[in-house]
Amino acid sequence: MLAILTGLEIDSAKSGIRPDLDEYLKERRVERTSFLQYKNLVEEAEETRRAWHEPTHQQRIKAFFKKIDWDKVDSNLERMPYLALQLEKHTPAIKSKPAKDKELFTFAQEPDWKERLDQELLERISALLSDYEGCLSRIWVCRVEPKEKKRKRDIERILFARGQEELWDTDELYAQLGSLPPERVVAIWAALDNTRWQFLTEEQRMQFLLTWLPEYEHLFDLFSDFRSGGYRVLSNLLCDILQENEQQTKRQLHRPGDSPVFDDLMEAYLTKRNSQHYREAVSTRCRKLLNEIVRPQTAVRYVEALGKRNLLWDLLLDVLEPNVLEVHHAE
Known part of the structure; x- marks a missing residue:
């Protein structure tokens, strides 16, 4: 096909008349085989960056195997991904047997x-x-290396659902609350849990924020907005900061005791x-x-x-x- 198209291009250059190739170029392409689809998925797994709304690599792999009726696949080459999956499932793990x-x-x-x-x-x-x-x-x-903030994507999802992704920067939010002393973060988290933050009325939320986070008054509207699961914004921030502080403690080489x-x-x-x-x-x-x-x-x-x-x-x-x-x- 490539040789034919190249020859037609040469002829058109000589004659000045563009050949009509719509019959060949606009025809429906053959769908990728299951083996090539799987190969493409494996290669995409190396790309760690993805949007929060995109499925994970494991979810894509699971959907790939689920959508194909492997009993109807005749080619052994096309069945290789499925056979590899079955081999992994049914191969028992090797158990070490130390010598006496x-x-x-x-x-x-x-x-x-x-x-x-x-x-x-x-x-x-x-x-x-x-x-x-x-x-x-x-x-x-x-x-x-320190782990990434696990709940950051959930905060981004909430802001996106409310159309506020341009108003608030999640990294800046983490930086502001991350400046709090670790013991104060623990106290705020305990108070948040004890007061059942997700069930508070709007007036009670404001009172809570004035009591525990008075210096962050510019963030009160964000924290007290419970639309699209917004009650999780403050708890997600505090939980990730708590874990980050714990990681910092674990990274101390010399410790008391x-x-x-x-x-x-x-x-x-x-x-x-x-x-x-x-x-x-x-x-x-x-x-x-x-x-x-x-x-x-x-x-x-x-x-x-x-x-x-x-x-x-x-x-x-x-x-x-x-x-x-x-x-x-x-x-």
């Missing part, structure tokens, strides 16, 4: 090897490993080299503290007894070999 300690370690050949361990050392090592795991977990949480060992491990992260991975820095400091409690080769059995086998690779990799049971394979 006696299958891996020489010291575990005796059935009572755990009872022979020093209980005082076991408790000290248990506390150290708990601090180590807690430190890594807190660092990971602090390194994760941390043990000296925990502070020592966290300090190793704060003073690490730029090129060093945080896990390497913390594990190196933890290994140093572990060496002060017990010899490294002996520490392997204590870590295994505590059920922390996964930490052996971080802390005691260099002394694992003497403790590992040798297995002779037939040649």
